[in-house]
Each structure stands twice: as structure tokens, then as C-alpha cells.
Amino acid sequence: MTDKVHYHIQECDALTWLGQLPDESMDVVITDPPYESLEEHRSIGTTTRLKHSKASSNDWFDIFPNAQFPELFAEIYRVLRNDRHFYLFCDAKTAFVAQPLLEASSFHFWKPLVWDKQKIGMGYHYRARYEFILFCEKGKRKLNDLSIPDVLSVPRVFGAYPTEKPVELSEILLKQSCEEGEWVADPFMGSASVGEAALRTGLNFCGADINPHALKRSKERLERFGDAGELPCFGDNPQLGLGF
Numbered sequence: 001m002t003d004k005v006h007y008h009i010q011e012c013d014a015l016t017w018l019g020q021l022p023d024e025s026m027d028v029v030i031t032d033p034p035y036e037s038l039e040e041h042r043s044i045g046t047t048t049r050l051k052h053s054k055a056s057s058n059d060w061f062d063i064f065p066n067a068q069f070p071e072l073f074a075e076i077y078r079v080l081r082n083d084r085h086f087y088l089f090c091d092a093k094t095a096f097v098a099q100p101l102l103e104a105s106s107f108h109f110w111k112p113l114v115w116d117k118q119k120i121g122m123g124y125h126y127r128a129r130y131e132f133i134l135f136c137e138k139g140k141r142k143l144n145d146l147s148i149p150d151v152l153s154v155p156r157v158f159g160a161y162p163t164e165k166p167v168e169l170s171e172i173l174l175k176q177s178c179e180e181g182e183w184v185a186d187p188f189m190g191s192a193s194v195g196e197a198a199l200r201t202g203l204n205f206c207g208a209d210i211n212p213h214a215l216k217r218s219k220e221r222l223e224r225f226g227d228a229g230e231l232p233c234f235g236d237n238p239q240l241g242l243g244f
Contacts, residue, residue, distance in 0.1 A: 004226070004227060005181075005198070005199045005202060005203060005204050005205075005225070005226040005227070006204045006205075006226055006227050006228070006229050006231075007192075007195055007198075007199060007204065007205040007206065007207075007222045007226050007227075007228060007229075008205075008206045008228065008229065008230060008231045009189065009192065009195070009205075009206065009207050009208065009209075009215060009218050009219065009222065009228075010207075010208045010215075011208070011209065011210065011211075011212055011215045012208045012209075012210065013208075013210045014031075014033070014064070014072065014187035014188050014208060014210075015068070015071060015072060015075060015187075017187055017208035018072075018075040018076065018078075018079060018187050019075060021079040021185070022079070023078055023079065024078075024079070024080065024081045024082065025079055025081070025183070025231075026079045026080050026081065026084070026183050026184070026185040026206075027080075027081055027084055027178055027179075027182035027183050027184065027203075028080075028084055028085050028086070028087075028173075028174065028177045028178055028182070028183075028184050028185070029076050029079070029080060029086045029087070029184075029185045029186070029187070030086075030087045030089075030170055030173055030174070030184065030186055030194045031076075031087075031088060031089070031185075031186045031187055031188045031189075031194070032088075032089035032090075032163065032165055032186075032188055032190070033064040033072070033088075033089075033090075033188045034062065034063050034064050034163070034188065035063070035064065035066070035090055035091060035094040036063050036064070036065055036066045036094065037091055037093040037094050062210065064188070066094070066097045066098075069097070069098055069101045070101055070104075070105065072187075073101060073102060073105045073107065074105065074106070076187075077105065077106045077107055077138055079185065080138045081138075082138060082139040083138070083139035083140055083141040084137075084138050084139065084141060084177070085135070085136065085137055085138075085141060085173075085176075085177040086107060086135075086136040086137070086138065087113075087133050087134070087135055087136075087173050087177075088102075088133065088134040088136070089115075089131060089132075089133055089165060090131065090132055090133075090134060091128070091131055091132070092128075092130075092131075092132060095112060095132045095134065098134060099112070099134060102134060102136055106138070107136040107137065107138060108136065108137045108138075109134065109135075109136050110135045110136065110137060111135055111150060112132040112133065112134050112135070112150075113132065113133040113134075113135055113150050113151070113152060114130050114131075114132060114133075114150060114151045114152070115130060115131045115132070115133055115152050115154065115169060116129065116130050116151055116152065116153040116154075117129050117130060117131070117154075117155065117156035118153055118154070118155045118156065119155065119156055121156065133152075133173070141177065143176045143177065144175060144176050144177070145175070145176060148172065148176060152169060152172055154166045154168050154169040154172075157193075160191070161190050161191035161193075161214070161217060162190075163190065164190060164191055164193050165193050165194070166193065167193050167196050167197045167200070168197075169197075170193060170194045170197035170198075171197045171200065171201055174197055174198060174201050174203060175201060178201070178203055180202040180203070181202065181203070181204065182203055182204070183203070183204045183205070183206065183231070184198040184203050184204065184205045184206075185205075185206050185207065186205070186206075186207040186208075187207065187208050188208075188209065189207030189208060189209050189214065189218060190209060190214050190217075190218075191214055191217040191218055191221060192205070192207055192214075192217070192218035192221050192222055194207070195207055195218060195221070195222050196221055196222065196225060199222060199225035199226040200225055204226070204231075205222070205226070206231055
């Protein structure tokens with residue numbers, strides 16, 4: 001593993017943050033937007049994992065509208081280097097919205113991967129035990145291990161940051177798509193489980209979240225595995241010097 005890995009995180013909304021990144025500056029993007037369908041689960045009471053507030057249906061994050069997916073995908077495509085991968089976590093309902101938009105974008109959409117959580121979750125009818133990870137490619141990059149199946153069985157996380165994904169799951173994706181020392185980006189980083197996976201795998205990480213609580217949790221988490229600092233690709237951009 002490389003001697004030192006670095007991270008840079010910032011309190012910022014995803015699209016604004018991506019817009020500040022230079023063209024072709026990242027090696028992989030793994031992200032999990034707070035998809036629109038979560039509001040439906042809250043409204044009918046099929047999820048109790050997110051706290052409520054007077055201002056919105058939860059205290060943790062605002063929903064990312066489906067209508068903004070084309071802009072999100074265009075920005076992610078721009079910041080990725082050629083011959084790189086993009087992974088989008090989503091539930092089954094959002095996959096039916098996001099997949100056609102990805103197919104219409106500049107990405108090559110390969111397939112949905114299935115994350116088997118091994119434990120049932122929210123719902124009343126055939127309760128959810130899986131999510132999709134939509135796997136896309138910019139250019140052409142061979143996976144590092146062709147024996148990995150398209151169903152990834154990793155236990156879901158309990159008692160952590162809302163909708164947090166297991167570090168071990170992100171590690172599988174990163175080991176498939178990255179080489180040591182490359183840069184991983186997550187514009188909806190939450191508590192930075194993707195960032196921990198990156199640093200533990202010998203990769204550098206940058207991410208953003210609009211929630212100050214998420215930023216605090218992320219900093220506490222990442223400082224155990226890497227060094228905070230500026231990203232070399234940011235150059236003299238003053239906006240990007242505001243992170244950790």
C-alpha cells in the first residue's frame with residue numbers, strides 16, 4: 001500500500017462542488033444521493049430510520065430531485081478521467097428512473113449490480129433486502145477481478161449515519177476499478193464510508209455534503225486513516241481550499 005493517502009472534504013451541495021472540480025480530475029465516483037423515493041417511504045411510514053423536523057421530513061438531508069439526474073451525470077462524466085468507472089447506489093424505484101437517463105448520457109451503462117443486505121429492511125410487502133448499484137463506464141477500463149459476481153452480499157449497517165453503506169461493499173467496487181494512489185470522489189458523502197474504504201485501500205478521497213453534521217462525522221472518521229490537505233488537481237481554485 002502507498003505510504004500516505006490524503007483526503008479533502010467540503011461542506012457544499014453536490015452539483016456546486018462537482019462544478020468546481022477540474023475536467024478529468026477523478027479516477028472513480030461512487031455515490032448515494034438521497035433519492036426522491038425516500039420521501040414516499042416516509043409519507044407512508046415504511047421507514048423510521050430518519051429523524052423528523054418541522055422544516056422537512058428529516059433532520060439529516062434534503063432530497064435530491066430525480067429531475068436533476070441529467071445534470072449530475074453530466075458533471076460526473078466531465079470530472080472523470082478517460083477509461084474510468086462510475087457507481088450509483090439507488091433503490092429499485094429510482095433505478096427505473098436513473099437507468100434510462102444514464103443510457104441517454106455520455107456514459108456506457110453496463111448493468112445494475114445487486115447489493116444483498118442479508119437482512120430485510122423497510123416495507124410491508126416482500127420487505128426490501130437489496131439495493132441496486134448502477135455500474136457505468138467512461139471509455140473502457142477492465143475490471144481488476146473478472147471472477148466477482150454481480151450480486152454482492154454484505155451485511156447492511158445498523159445504528160450508524162442514516163442510509164450509510166458498508167465500508168466493505170465500497171472496498172469491493174474500489175478494488176475492481178482503481179489502482180493504488182488514484183482519486184475517489186463522492187459528492188453525497190454522508191459520513192464518508194466511501195472515503196474510509198478508499199483510504200483503507202490505498203486510494204485518495206475527496207467528497208462533499210451539504211450537512212454540517214455529516215462533515216463533522218466524516219472528518220472524525222477519515223483522520224484515522226489519512227492526512228487532510230489540498231488536492232493537487234485543484235490548483236489555485238480558492239473555493240476548493242475551504243475543506244479539510
